[in-house]
Amino acid sequence: MSNQSPKRIIPIKLERKTSLSADDQKAVHDSCARLKALPGALLPILHDVQSALGFVPKDAVVIIAHELNLSRAEIHGVISFYHYFRTEKPGRHVVQLCRAEACQSVGAVALEAYAKRTLGIDFHGTTADGAVTLEAVYCLGNCALGPSAMVDGRLQGRVSPERFDALIAAARQPS
Numbered sequence: 482m483s484n485q486s487p488k489r490i491i492p493i494k495l496e497r498k499t500s501l502s503a504d505d506q507k508a509v510h511d512s513c514a515r516l517k518a519l520p521g522a523l524l525p526i527l528h529d530v531q532s533a534l535g536f537v538p539k540d541a542v543v544i545i546a547h548e549l550n551l552s553r554a555e556i557h558g559v560i561s562f563y564h565y566f567r568t569e570k571p572g573r574h575v576v577q578l579c580r581a582e583a584c585q586s587v588g589a590v591a592l593e594a595y596a597k598r599t600l601g602i603d604f605h606g607t608t609a610d611g612a613v614t615l616e617a618v619y620c621l622g623n624c625a626l627g628p629s630a631m632v633d634g635r636l637q638g639r640v641s642p643e644r645f646d647a648l649i650a651a652a653r654q655p656s
């Protein structure tokens with residue numbers, strides 16, 4: 482007969498590691514608490530989280546999935562369907578170029594090529610210095626004044642390459 486004492490099982494609570502700060506976790510929980518009773522709550526929550534954090538981090542998806550009783554795959558499906566949502570932290574400035582038809586007819590294609598070349602990034606990319614993130618949008622409601630762009634939420638019309646350079650230079654100025 483063994484004289485070893487029986488093994489004791491010590492319950493431990495495993496905390497899941499998260500990349501979110503305490504403030505960011507609170508922001509996501511607050512969005513869910515405020516909006517989850519709405520019909521189709523997922524989209525308003527994703528908008529709210531992106532507005533608060535600048536993007537929808539993967540660890541925010543974990544919280545949202547838990548709160549809405551959805552799978553992470555379902556949420557990722559929605560995020561990837563809408564160009565608007567970002568899953569990576571953006572640069573200090575976000576430049577959105579319109580790719581819709583009216584702007585394309587007045588030079589948006591050439592502007593897009595110019596922007597990508599001069600910034601050295603593709604859509605959804607951020608410059609190496611973290612200053613500028615480039616994104617595509619599909620009509621900014623400024624069709625008569627294309628090519629149109631949105632720089633840090635401010636609408637810009639008739640964006641020539643020269644004007645694009647000026648907008649980027651102004652955005653990069655220290656505030």
Ligand code: FES
Pocket residue numbers: 579580581582583584585619620621622623624627629
């Ligand atoms: S098509 Fe570009 S603003 Fe409408």
